[in-house]
Amino acid sequence: MALLEARDISKIYKTGPTTYIQVLYDISLSINQGEFLSITGKSGSGKSTLMHILGCLDTPTSGEYYLEDHNVAPMNSDQLAHIRNSFIGFVFQRFHLLPDLTAQENVALPHLYAGNQEQESMHRAAQLLAKLGLEQRMNHYPNELSGGEQQRVAIARALINDPAIILADEPTGNLDSATGKKIMELFSELNKQHHVTIIIVTHDPVLAAQTDRIITLLDGHLVDDKKQGAI
Ligand SMILES: Nc1ncnc2c1ncn2[C@@H]1O[C@H](COP(=O)(O)OP(=O)(O)OP(=O)(O)O)[C@@H](O)[C@H]1O
Ligand SMILES: [Mg+2]
Structure with a gap:
């Protein structure tokens, strides 16, 4: 079975006592362990809404969603967390x-919250930061780091509990295009070397083209899902 499987997911928000807005329509998709893909589409097409559902930050109004065989759609907020x-x-x-x-403390935090010893979490954070080229920046505070460095710290933090999946919503949106390209290369490297499944949400077709598979949304509909040649 796929790592992640959505079947006919729809999302309807209530916008007033009797008014509703439907932002996702019958989305079906299947993602395997180790894929590197993007979800793209214009502003307002439903990318973040879909990402929140795939990331178990929210549940669909209807449809089914399975993550590693767990049936997510009926879960309550504790189960989702x-x-x-x-x-x-x-x-x-x-x-x-x-x-x-500091950068190191930011990265260590989710590992500490998961119940590990401080020394172990700080050590692991240091290893990850070094791997991402930030060994000289571990003791810097976020305001002492460039945007690209801050995003690498955020990526190290996302990796510290060894997730099967990384979900990134416009991860290069606050970066200049050269730094953005480097961050995308880093995602690609993490995917190829560590087989982390990486899902990038972006409205930028140039960034989407750096991934192996592009899913396109238009007004809440999945209108295209295509694999690309290896990059
Ligand atoms: N909580 C909410 N209540 C009502 N409508 C919402 C809510 N969240 C999002 N929407 C609407 O759903 C639609 C899709 O929003 P979404 O944030 O998923 O788009 P997006 O593709 O991520 O856009 P962007 O590229 O601008 O980030 C938009 O029209 C938005 O106004
Ligand atoms: Mg968005």
């Missing part, structure tokens, strides 16, 4: 680093 922490690392456009913690 548990499955998120077990399988998924998130990377966001605005990095979301804690300003009062």
Whole structure:
């Protein structure tokens, strides 16, 4: 079975006492362990909504969603949190680093929360930061780092609990195009070397073209799902 399988997912938001807006229509997709893909489409097409459902931050209004054979759609918020922490690392456009913690402490935090010893978490954080080329920046605070460095710290943080999946929503949106390209290369490397499944949400077709498979949304409909040759 696929790592991640969505069947006929729809999402309807209630916008007033009697008004509703449907933002996803019957989305079906299947993603295997080790894929590197992007979800693309114009602003408002439903990319983040779909990503939130795939990342167990939200549930669909109808349809089925399975993550490693777990039936996610009927889960309550505690069950969703548990499955998120077990399988998924998130990377966001605005990095979301804690300003009062150093790079190393930011990366170590989810590992500590998972119940590990501080020394072990800090050691693991240091190893990951070194792997991402930040050995000289471990004791810097977020405001002492460039945007690209902050995003690498956020990626290290997403990786620290060994997730099967990384979900990144516009991860290069706050970076210049050269730095953005480097971050995409880093994702590709993590995918190829460590077989982490990586799903990038982007409205930028140039970035989407750097991934192996492109899923396109248009007004809440999945209109294209194509694999590309190896890059
Ligand atoms: N909580 C909500 N309540 C009502 N409507 C919502 C809610 N969240 C999102 N929407 C609407 O759903 C549609 C899809 O939003 P979504 O954030 O998924 O788009 P997107 O493709 O990620 O756009 P962008 O590229 O601008 O980030 C939009 O029209 C948005 O206004
Ligand atoms: Mg979005």
